[in-house]
Amino acid sequence: MTYFARIAIALIITFSGFGLTPVQARAEVRPTLDCALRNAPFSTKLPLIDLMLDARSKAVVERQLPGMLTKMPAMMLDTRTPSFAAIITLKQMLDMGGTKTIDVTGLLAAIDAKLAKIPVTAADRAARCARYDDGRPELAIPPGHPRLLLFEKINGFKDTPSVNAAHAAFLDMAKAHGWSITTTDKGGAFTPARLRRFDAVIWNNISGDVLTLSERATFKSWIEHGGAYIGIHGSGGDPVWFWDWYVDTLLGARFIGHPYPKQFQEARVTIDDSASPIAAGLPHDWTLTEEWYSFKNNPRDTGAHIIATLDENMYEPAEFGKDIRMGKDHPIVWTRCVGQGRMFYSAIGHRPEMYTDPRYVTMLTNAVLWATGISGHKECAGQ
Numbered sequence: 016m017t018y019f020a021r022i023a024i025a026l027i028i029t030f031s032g033f034g035l036t037p038v039q040a041r042a043e044v045r046p047t048l049d050c051a052l053r054n055a056p057f058s059t060k061l062p063l064i065d066l067m068l069d070a071r072s073k074a075v076v077e078r079q080l081p082g083m084l085t086k087m088p089a090m091m092l093d094t095r096t097p098s099f100a101a102i103i104t105l106k107q108m109l110d111m112g113g114t115k116t117i118d119v120t121g122l123l124a125a126i127d128a129k130l131a132k133i134p135v136t137a138a139d140r141a142a143r144c145a146r147y148d149d150g151r152p153e154l155a156i157p158p159g160h161p162r163l164l165l166f167e168k169i170n171g172f173k174d175t176p177s178v179n180a181a182h183a184a185f186l187d188m189a190k191a192h193g194w195s196i197t198t199t200d201k202g203g204a205f206t207p208a209r210l211r212r213f214d215a216v217i218w219n220n221i222s223g224d225v226l227t228l229s230e231r232a233t234f235k236s237w238i239e240h241g242g243a244y245i246g247i248h249g250s251g252g253d254p255v256w257f258w259d260w261y262v263d264t265l266l267g268a269r270f271i272g273h274p275y276p277k278q279f280q281e282a283r284v285t286i287d288d289s290a291s292p293i294a295a296g297l298p299h300d301w302t303l304t305e306e307w308y309s310f311k312n313n314p315r316d317t318g319a320h321i322i323a324t325l326d327e328n329m330y331e332p333a334e335f336g337k338d339i340r341m342g343k344d345h346p347i348v349w350t351r352c353v354g355q356g357r358m359f360y361s362a363i364g365h366r367p368e369m370y371t372d373p374r375y376v377t378m379l380t381n382a383v384l385w386a387t388g389i390s391g392h393k394e395c396a397g398q
Contacts (some may be wrong), residue, residue: 037283038257047137049228050144051257057130061182062224063108066098066130067092068142076105078168079122096146100252101223102171146170150203154212159195161214167200170252171223180367181219181247188380205230208306210237214387220249224257235260239354242385246363247379252308257308265358267317267351272334279304279366280330284347287321291383292390293350293359294322301374306365307332307347309339314349320394323348323378348378350385352395357386363388 032145047053053062057072066072077084084092090099105126109119148168156162182198189196197213202225210216210233217373226234238244245263254268256262262269274280285300307325309332315321325345332340350362359382369375384390 032243039173039248047140048144048147048149049188050147051224051228051231052143054135056135057133058127059106059130060104061248062101062257063091063103063105064094064096064098064146065139065143066105067100069133070137071133072130072388075126075133078127078272079126096170097173097223098170099172101146102255104255107255108119118396144227146223147225148201148203149227149230151209152199152201152204152210154199154204155196156197157210158191159189161213161383161389163197163214163383163387164204164210164216165196165198165219166204167198167214167219168202169200169220169222170225170227172249174365175219175223176247176367177248177365178220180370181364184370184376184379185217185219188376188383192380193382195302202230205233207233207237210234210242213242215243215245215383217245218247218250220247222249223251226258231258231260236354236385238358241355243356244353244358244360245379245382245386246360248308248356248362251360251362263317265353266360267319267349268312268314268346271311272281272308272337272339273306273308274331274339275334277333278306280307282307282329282379283326284323284363285326287324287346291320291322291350292385293348293378295381295390297374297381298378302329303363303368303369303372303375304371305363308362309341309345313341313344314346314351315344317351318347319351321344321346321349330398350394355395359386 052061052065057066066076070285091103093100096346109123135248136259148172154164163185165182167182169178186196188194204210205226216234237276246266251262251266251268252273254270256269281302281304282301283302286294286297288294289299307330319379323346327342327345332338347363348359350359361378361382363369363375381390
């Protein structure tokens with residue numbers, strides 16, 4: 016999440032003067048996909064985008080928070096995706112505000128009581144699911160090994176410079192090492208027949224819920240039966256999640272924030288396991304200027320194999336004055352086995368410069384070789 020996303024939340028709570036651009040009309044009714052929140056009752060736990068899509072639920076918010084919507088930054092109201100409104104709830108937005116002038120608990124209860132009376136219609140289901148897709152894209156797979164799928168569908172916050180830099184870096188790595196790499200921004204690529212053609216899927220700074228229920232099930236099964244996931248930075252950095260398996264089992268850690276207003280700071284990254292194939296060719300420690308993620312729980316406690324940690328003594332882990340320290344053990348890069356499959360996640364990668372840093376490029380190259388079994392790892396069952 017960038018400076019603009021975080022400051023927007025603070026501005027909303029304090030009702031600062033920002034103009035409102037018109038909210039896009041409700042999504043055109045189309046055949047309803049099996050998206051996760053299709054039948055969810057209206058509540059403050061829905062992503063804000065789904066409250067804004069419906070005139071009735073939007074009116075409830077306007078009545079309970081008079082004037083708020085007219086002063087919200089446009090990025091918080093846009094019902095077109097990618098949109099920050101897809102990764103924030105009204106509940107969390109108010110919780111994060113830190114204001115003493117609003118009884119958040121009472122306000123949420125009052126809003127929920129009114130939202131609960133709104134029936135979920137067929138039009139609501141179609142509007143909620145319109146940001147997903149179930150098309151079956153033709154995926155041209157060039158020669159080379161391993162075969163990689165670079166996945167770039169983003170419904171939440173899209174940091175275009177980060178996405179573009181990572182995209183270019185992986186294409187360059189593939190060319191340099193003779194890998195086969197295919198790019199898609201379609202969730203419909205997640206079918207059994209398509210996924211079995213690939214050795215690993217790279218999630219390039221994915222934000223927001225992007226897979227339908229059937230696509231989720233396919234991806235989960237593929238991972239558990241020997242597939243590999245490589246997640247980069249924003250793929251683990253949403254404020255709220257609507258797929259527990261992805262965040263709690265695959266990643267094994269929930270994002271809680273990053274420093275702000277001192278968003279980018281220099282800190283030391285230290286290799287935790289120098290014997291790991293992912294650490295090959297890397298110095299024991301090095302300093303980077305980056306946007307440093309903190310997590311609610313330590314992935315080490317959920318069974319992750321920690322590759323690198325962060326020295327919190329070198330920067331200020333505070334977000335709007337809130338302490339977001341993880342303590343002496345602050346993992347920043349890790350792997351884990353998921354069934355017979357493998358996952359690698361790195362929280363490094365907000366600044367585009369990271370993707371031309373030789374040290375980080377080496378780490379990502381090693382991650383691909385580890386995830387696809389080329390480096391000869393034996394950690395996961397069935398390898």
